Amino acid sequence: MTAWSTDDELFTLAERELFTCVVGDIMDKLCLFHQFLPPQIRPILNEAIVIGRAMPVLGGNVFEESSPGSANRLMEKPFGLMLEAVDDLQKGEVYICTGSAPRNATWGEMMATRATKLGARGAVLDGYYRDTKGLIRMNFPTFGYGSYGQDSAPRYKVHDFRVPIEIGAVRIHPGDIIFGDIDGVCIVPKEAEREVFSKALEKARGEKLVKKSLEAGLSAVAAYSEHGIM
Structure with missing residues (x-):
């Protein structure tokens, strides 16, 4: 039995107890080796966390x-x-969203305002965002290459949405779980989400015990031998 029964419960658990490193570690163990988006996709603020269901957009x-x-x-x-x-x-x-050369912003304050009204949980861009001060004031979780004011209108169009997309080596389907923090953004396939998050919670809680052992003076070799976690 899992520790959550709804998406809201899972998202709250993840925000409180998890981080992308431990989720990525679990996916590696499950042979899901290519689930992190490229490292240039960074949070607008270091403390930003995004978690929610993917709504992929192709431009x-x-x-x-x-x-x-x-x-x-x-x-x-x-x-x-x-x-x-x-x-x-x-x-x-x-x-x-993905699909275009990174030569303009593909997200901004007006889009985030509408997204917030609809209950969306963030934006992840294979490109740039703009209206950065406004996004920060809104505390809207935004991840991308950074801020760039150049407009999309004469440079970019969305062709489709709610279709599979690829960013780097990662394929993203509608409904997959997106989880991002200061260490990057990973994609958890919906068919593996219960196993991934259950094991990630177990590992994150176990790492707290390992940290206490190391702080008490136990060697790294001994701590790994005892807990199987490092």
Whole structure:
């Protein structure tokens, strides 16, 4: 039996007791070796934590805000489906996007305001965010390459959302769990989430005992021999 019965309970447990290192360690043991997003995806503030269900968004480069007469009617629409994607966020979800060259911001304060109203839990970007002071004031968990004010309107459109995406070596499906902190962002496949988080909680609690043993003077070799954790 797991220590949680709802997503809210799991997310609260993870925020209180877990960190990405221990979750990643457990996934390694389960042969899920490629679950961390690239290390340049960093929190807007060191203390920021994001955890929630993935709502993947796929975008791409464009070179003008609107292209009338294109074979693709989406090219006539500023931002493509970006605003529709934000409006489709559900309670407990995290907006996660990729697909374009990192030459503009793909998230900002107005999007975060709408996402907060819908109960979303954060944004993870394979690129930049902007309106950084506003995002910090809102305390909205945002992860990306950093802040960059250049607008997306003539440079970027969302093509689709709620579809599988890939960032680095990681494939992200709708409903996977995103967990991020100062050490990075990892993706927990939904089919493995109960085993991963149950074992991660067990390991995190065990590490506290190991730390006490080390503080008391036990050697690293002896502590590992006794607890099987390091």
